[in-house]
Amino acid sequence: MDYWSPSVSVDDEFEKLVLRINPPRVTVDNASNKKATLIKVDSANKRGSLLEVVQVLTDLNLIIRRAYISSDGEWFMDVFHVTDQYGNKVSEDNIAERIQQSLGPRGRSFRSLTRSVGIQPTADHTTIELSGRDRPGLISEVFAILANLKCNVVAAEVWTHNSRMASVVYITDEENGFSIDDPDRLAKIKQLLLYVLKGDTDKRSANTEVSVGSTHTERRLHQMMYADRDYDNENENMNCMISDRSKPLVTAENYVDKGYTVVNVSCPDRPKLLFDTVCTLTDMQYVVFHATVIAEGPEAHQEYYIRHVDGCPISSEAEKQRVIHCLEAAIKRRTSEVLI
Structure with a gap:
């Protein structure tokens, strides 16, 4: 016998309706900043939206120099300062269209983990x-x-x-x-x-x-x-090939008054760093409500205000350490990246 799940169906249809009524707005601004192109994204909030935007920017080989993220409530507003790989501003081309497609009703949905082979x-x-x-x-x-x-x-x-x-x-x-x-x-x-x-x-x-x-x-x-x-x-101490000097520094502290956990990441900057950290938080079932990213020099600094998808901040020291270790691992994985 087939069972219809009303909660899933209604939620999906409601999300599509909201996106049709309030489609994502993406603007590409090359006039406001002398050194970078500003990409501004306004859209109805849905789970995974931030990752989808960052994923598009990463796939376009854009370097994110700064980012200001706010998604508290039913709407999110992001501003990214980006350049190309050579530090130059980027042309508008199809950036806005690519981001809008990723956030629209036909964009990639949040996908669960699968295992092994x-x-x-x-x-x-x-x-x-x-x-x-x-x-x-x-x-x-x-x-x-x-x-x-x-x-x-x-x-x-x-x-x-x-x-x-x-x-x-x-x-x-x-x-x-x-x-x-x-x-x-x-x-x-x-x-x-x-x-x-x-x-x-x-x-x-x-x-x-x-x-x-x-x-x-x-x-x-x-x-x-x-x-x-x-x-x-x-096995980290035995197998890790990264020097202490370049080891990422990750901290997590609860902001009790506002009900957030504040995660700070400091490490040498590199391409795709923001994608790696946002991807990890998203797949660990955390929602980023506010964030500031600065990566205009050799060091990158990221600050995230997060809650678990159930609306609660990190509730235990063990969970806090797990988040820290997972973010450290996500940052270090690319040091062994091989393309064939």
Whole structure:
């Protein structure tokens, strides 16, 4: 028997109605600031809106020098000071349109985590997700198996951190160049890759699961590493290759009078830093109500006023430490980023 869930259906339709009545407004201002382009975003608030905007700016290879974020209530207003990779202002082009599309009714919805090994065919390629214990030669073994199974690797991205590995690999059939949709062949690919991932030392025992939908690659890698608990720092002192000088400083304190938890992040600036921290907070089920970001020099400073999705600030010291460790891990993962 099928069951209709009125709460989910009504909430979805209400959100779409609000967005139709009050569509997102995005302006690109090249006159107000001499050194940066100002991108202003006003929209009805929905869960994940901030991440979607930051994701678009990141995908456009824009560098966020400053950001002022406010989403307290039913509306959010964000201002981003951005430049291109060379420190120049950017042309308007399709920036506003891209952001509006991401926030509109057809934009990406908030997606839940999936685990370990997943394969999802698309029109052009099949996506393989891998996560497990890192060791020398692991990726070579994965690619060797795919080659033996007549799979062509179109592209791949690999992250390693704290003895864990996550990878998203895009493959096609070697003979016809299309995605692979034969269930038996997919099952064989997953079985062999799972065997390689487990090896003789992975005590966490990798799982196999077919992913649902198509999530942004870098967000998916963050999700996979988070699900694999790479933020557990039991091996951090032995495996971390980052010097104390460049180690991120993350603090979290409750602002009792206003009912927020205030999270501060200070670390060397780099591209995609804001995306990594916002992605982590969002996937940990926290909502950013206010934030200030300054990254105009070698150091970046981020301040977030957050609550859990249930409306409460962080309630325990253990939860506070978990947030700190997860943000530190998110910042450090890209130091081992590999593109193929």
